[in-house]
Amino acid sequence: MAEAHAKHHDYHIIDPSPWPFIGSIGAFVMLFGLVGWMRQFAGNQFVVFGVDFASPWLFFVGLAIVLYVMFAWWSDTIKEGREGAHTRVVSLHLRYGMIMFIASEVMFFAAWFWAFFDASLFPNEAVQTARVEALGGQWPPVGIDVLDPLHLPLFNTITLLLSGTTVTWAHHALLHNDRKGLIWGLALTIILGLIFSYVQFYEYAHAPFAFAGSIYGSTFFMATGFHGFHVIVGTIFLIVCLIRAMKGQFTPQKHFGFEAAAWYWHFVDVVWLFLFFCIYIWGSWGAPIAEG
Incomplete structure (x- = not known):
């Protein structure tokens, strides 16, 4: 009887899971709550069935659910x-899936680059005249002081390139079963990523526009x-990999979780x-640079 239910293929038929639902x-x-939060931010109500949902709390409830599902679902995947x-x-x-995910992310950023180049390359061909006047027929627009690309942006570029190495x-180190090198490499990458995020936050807080x-x-x-x-x-992603590495869960033969994190990090490097x-460089060329 047991032989009748034995697995004779390389495919994984997963057990019923509640996590997608x-x-x-x-x-x-989370999306519903975000709409309510934005309505509150604009000073408006968001009444549904007689209840005003114009507050940020519903968004954080949805965020907590999503984060818990991510933790539980990926824990099941690691267990499998x-x-x-x-x-x-x-x-x-799994590798094909990660490649397709990164490809979708490439198209996501392509949309933002498209928006930037549409405005910067054709400042005199805007559909609305008010927009043309606002741009002053040039890019960057008249009256905009830009960030110095050779200051914090260059520092962050070097930081991310170092994190890629x-x-x-x-x-x-993982491929050569060097556990110490794996842990140190991950720890340094995480530190560099945190430095990048802090510098980016500082830059936003002091942006002249x-x-x-x-x-x-x-x-x-x-x-x-x-x-x-x-x-x-x-x-x-890398912090989770570091915790797993310290627990000895990766081997030179089986380490897709780390590999996926490394691919994602290299993608982030290239986009930057x-x-x-x-x-930072081409888009601000010729504009006055903000002091400080």
């Missing part, structure tokens, strides 16, 4: 891998801000290089 509910609550469910075929498909060091009021500020903060969010996500050269 619960995660969808959490995402909906340790139990031998991630065969050669399954591991290959340390995560590669950690990967090579705001998100609202100019298309330069809008495209700048949307593109660099979403990249900063990805750096935070990647740092959390495009942001640095396109937005």
Whole structure:
């Protein structure tokens, strides 16, 4: 009888899981709460079925649900891998999935680059005359003082490039079963990622232009801000990998979790290089640089 139920293939038929359904509910609550938060920020109500949801609390409830689902779902995935469910075929498909995810992220950032280049390359061809007048027929727009690309942006560029070398060091250490090198490489990468996020926050706090009021500020903060969010996500990803490495869960033969984190981090590095050269250097060329 046991032989009839024995597995004779390399594919992983997962057990029924509640996490996709619960995660969808959490995402909906988070989106609904975000709308209510924005309505409150604008000084308006958000009444549904006689209840005013104009507050940030529902957003944080949804966020807590999503974060818990992420923890529980990925814990199940790690458990399945340790139990031998991630065969050669399954591991290959996990890699395909990560590649497709990164490809979708590339298109996500392509949209923000498209918005930036649309405004910067054709400042005289705006559909609305008011926008043309606001730009002054040039880019950066008239009256905008830009950030010095050779100051904090250059520092952050060097920081991320160094983090790319340390995560590669950690990967090579893992392949050679050098546990100490793996842990040190991951720890240094995390530290560099935290430094980048702090410098980015400091730069935003002292930026000479705001998100609202100019298309330069809008495209700048949307593109660099979403990249900063990805750096935070990647740092959390690497922290989880560091904890797993300290527990001895990665081996030279089976370490896709770390590999996926390294791919994601390299993707973040490459996107920043495009942001640095396109937005910080080329996009601010010829504009007055803000002091301080």
